[in-house]
Amino acid sequence: MNDRMCVGVLCHPTYGGSGVVASELAISMARMGHEVHLFSHEVPPRLARSSGPVEMHVARGVPYPLFTSTPHDLAVTSKVLEIHRQRGFDILHAHYALPHAVSAFLAREASKSYTEHPPPRVITTLHGTDITLVGNDPAYAPLTEHVLRASDAITAVSHDLAARTKEAFCQSALSCPVEVVPNFVDINAFSPSSEPRRSVPTFVHVSNFRSVKRVPWLVRAFAIAATGTNAQLVLVGDGPDQPEARRVANEGGVQEQVTFLGERDILPSLLAPMTAFCLTSREESFGLSALEAMSCGTPVISTDVGGVSEVVEDGVSGVLCAADDLEGYARAMRGVIDDRERAEEMGLAARERAVGTFAREAVIPRYEALYRRVLGKHP
């Protein structure tokens, strides 16, 4: 076997989270000389911005009146099989268990009918709600469990998520080992600005405004913290809770201090001048957006849920608060408004943490070594 691997990456085309991790991994592996194909039903924005030599395959299902929704995952599976027959994948790497581990598993099974290439190995990377909210729902749990057991390797982005996966799906540790490979950040693209920070204390939040992110809760905390100050809150992204967040801003009388930017793709320049990044999720396996802020030298105020404490050290690179403590969260925000020097110190520590533990250069080789290991090659 030669050293160049042929890798197929399957992911959701999301602005954040798993779509970013999968795209950045694909770009890095391709730059290292591997043949990398990425499959999704749209081009993930992070890949669209890159000139890296990844072959993108957009596969969309065909709408048909009989279907209640268009089955993009069948089209993705079919495309993976088509390219496998031409190129021969060594590895299929599914990001987010559903539906991608199912697609990878199906493509691997189907490939056994053809003899041009041996069937690929399947690696599943778990990102969070694919276990905590979706994959463990009784509607999907038996299938999630099956594809996890059928994977040649499973990784999770934090120790917390690995533990929760074992709890939910693995009766014995041996039957289903879950390795932790943390998320990573491009510390050069996400770097502190040479410009001074905004003089007005400004908080920033970036998400898809799903209920798990609790953006209205954040606006409520901001309304308490910002009373009598000129502090600002900048909300980046869009999603189902956006109207409710606007309503809470009006109700709390802070509508002039809250800006809804919508979806943006210029995050480093947005994050670096901010006083603190806010995360208020009720579940968060890792918190990639928080890591990107830290890499820009911006400290994080977050609810202490899931794997966030594996990223943000409480009192050092940010502040962690109990998820049900609205007043406590507001106090943490007020602490930052009142003591900018302390916020600045936490920002320096945040950058140090990102560079020292989560730099892309340190994490990508762990995926490459895993690929080689499941192929029976030495790392």
Ligand code: GMT
């Ligand atoms: O699980 C989700 O809500 C979606 C997922 C994504 O695709 O954006 O986010 C998860 O994966 C990210 C990348 O690994 C993690 O940084 C997020 O913490 C995680 N979200 C949750 O656990 C809620």
